[in-house]
Amino acid sequence: MSAWSTLLHERGPELLQKLLEHLLLTGIATTIAMVIGLAAGIALTRNKAIQAPVMAAVNALQTIPSLAMLAFLLPLFGIGMLPALIALTLYALLPIMRNTLTGIQGLPEAVLEACAALGFTDQQRLWQVELPLALPTIMAGIRTATVISVGVATLAAFIGAGGLGDFIVRGLAVNNSKLVLLGAIPAAALALLLDRLLQGLELALRHGRHARRRSIGKTLTAATLTLLLVLSLSAALLWRSQDTVSIRVASKNFTEQYILAELLAQMLEMHTDLRVERKLNFGSINIVHNALLNDAVDVYPEYTGTAWRVILQRSNTLSAEQTLEQVRAAYQQRFDLRWLQPFGFNNSYAILVTEDLARRHDLHSISDLAALAPTLTMGFAAEFYVRSDGYPALRNAYALNFSDTAEMDLGLLYQALHEGSIDVAAGNSTDGRIPALHLRVLDDDRNFFPPYYAAPVLRGEVLRAHPEIADVLNRLGGVIDTAAMQAMNRAVDQDQQSAYAVAFDFLQQRGLLQPPDAQ
Amino acid sequence: MISLHAVSKSYQRQFDALAPLSLEIPAGELLVVLGSSGSGKSTLLKLINRLLEPDSGHIDYIGKPLREHDPVQLRRNIGYVFQGIGLLPHLTIADNVATVPRLRGDDPRRCHELAQQLLTSVNLDPSIYAQRLPAELSGGQQQRVGVARALATGADLLLMDEPFGALDAITRDELQEVLLDLHQRLHKTIVFVTHDILEAVRLADRIVVLHQGQLQQIGTAAQLLNAPATRFVQQLFSKPLQALDRLRLKS
Structure with a gap:
């Protein structure tokens, strides 16, 4: 109660x-x-x-x-x-x-x-x-x-x-x-x-x-x-409730996005006079990207690799720095959208197997799966099947012929793998359930996946009107490593805490609720 | 009051068609149209208030061709009583009686007074029935309201389409009494359609006999009985008389 x-x-x-x-x-x-x-x-x-x-x-x-x-x-x-x-x-x-x-x-x-x-x-x-x-x-x-x-x-x-x-x-x-x-x-x-x-x-x-x-x-x-x-x-x-100037913080519809959006929103609430409005739950990058272009939202967290593959339609893979640099330049030039400082972690797609299966078959990299694939079932979220950096391209890159595939909700994937109803899953490397459920991330030895560093994407118009926003949000630059993100995701997914509370605790622990000079 | 000149009507299906018919209805007459179903008797009635238009021939009404009367105005000035009664179920009895005056936009208080008066004249106590809904009345009471509604038009002409056909014999008898009484007091012209020969004989000044769209005979009940013009008319009258004879013999 x-x-x-x-x-x-x-x-x-x-x-x-x-x-x-x-x-x-x-x-x-x-x-x-x-x-x-x-x-x-x-x-x-x-x-x-x-x-x-x-x-x-x-x-x-x-x-x-x-x-x-x-x-x-x-x-x-x-x-x-x-x-x-x-x-x-x-x-x-x-x-x-x-x-x-x-x-x-x-x-x-x-x-x-x-x-x-x-x-x-x-x-x-x-x-x-x-x-x-x-x-x-x-x-x-x-x-x-x-x-x-x-x-x-x-x-x-x-x-x-x-x-x-x-x-x-x-x-x-x-x-x-x-x-x-x-x-x-x-x-x-x-x-x-x-x-x-x-x-x-x-x-x-x-x-x-x-x-x-x-x-x-x-x-x-x-x-x-x-x-x-x-x-x-x-x-x-x-x-x-909307008559004061407000910043509309958006997110896509999964745990990590809610937490990152809360971090952005709470930083803005704490350190600027702007009213903050949360517009969460956008179904995919295409929808939220459109929302930004149509002045329906102002800022949201995105991943460099996703922008690189889906919005810019590039199929090659560059280093983390080069990817960010090119995405940033293209976004500014083509869309008048600004990439602020990345949070620090790389949430790549993680090709996952259970620790048990990995040990039995000595699996370390995705290449190791090729021989075994015809006896295995792979599971992934619907989005992974249709993305240009998703299943069909991955199958070609590594010559993986799974005996069967299963589409399911991203949130159910880890449990399904843990319980053995699928053998391989395409999850997110920052998901807290990877360590919790003893899952092994296979090495992307052919550099199939681009780097997916998360950073706030902001409308240029908003930045010009309120330059202080960049200073406030850039304080989040580099402060979240993979372990920290996994811990926050786990707090929401496993421990049923609210994204709001998890984000607040994080900001408090890192002293980010105080003004910059107090640090 | 009404003159029909070689009026005919046909339908795609033959049922209820009417062969060319001429008929003069003087003011104040109670004319009964007698025939079985499909005889064309309802068609005749609907031609008079322009619910139907004739295929050939023409009708004069109060000295003017019927075609030149506006249909809506015409219907508001002719009382109409149906077998189906057709009271509006969501309106009170008083409002149902005053339907046509209300459509014409008469003063509500006068509508109300008129309703009271007409309910009394069909032997329904207004203090009991005026504010009830149709569903709360028996079939016979509802048809009294139907008659009162037709009278409320203030019309000199009433069209009655088998109005008592669905009622039990005792109720029908009462209503026939009411109708005769009204006719004597108010001197309205009434065209009354029925398939019941006893009803026709009881009510009619003159009877028009129709069979399968063909006019058989026009005349008083006595003329029809004593000098039937067709075999149909003769049989029409002989059957009830034979039944009466058999009854007499038995007793």
């Missing part, structure tokens, strides 16, 4: 912000979907010829998996709120449209016949008969859409749109179930709450109609105004 209260104490303000972001995403998307869905649903009842094709198209949209939808929108609309809103709106559209259509079409024939014979105009029939009678069905559609939106909005975290999904993605990445629940429980509670709220509204609408005939219009207006009020309130709260 005390672990929970610590977590809540630590994350309280962030939880509130994420909750507001989530509410805003869901609220805006559902409102847009409501307007479009109602109008389109009504239009379809008046135009039977296009009903089938339109509903088929909307149904097809619904079957696209949410992550695929987000990935599809990424190149069109970039990252952040906009693509997330578009995706959410598309998902919320179907239930509202379908229920409007079936609600109106399902009305008894006798009632419609009566309307015609009594001399209702089309508008009068719509507002006085069809909509009031179809209201329970339409409201059920709106409620379904809202609950779907709350759920799908948790995935918005993958494209930097914020919301409660940030906790879930982060929690999954560092294998911390409490953090996952910190996102999941409020999301579930929010879904239930909104569902109840809408149900209450629906009952009020129905009773309102009994009491006073004309009040349906009034009640609808009141409902819309309430919704707008809630939206603008949460928007205002979010905006207010």
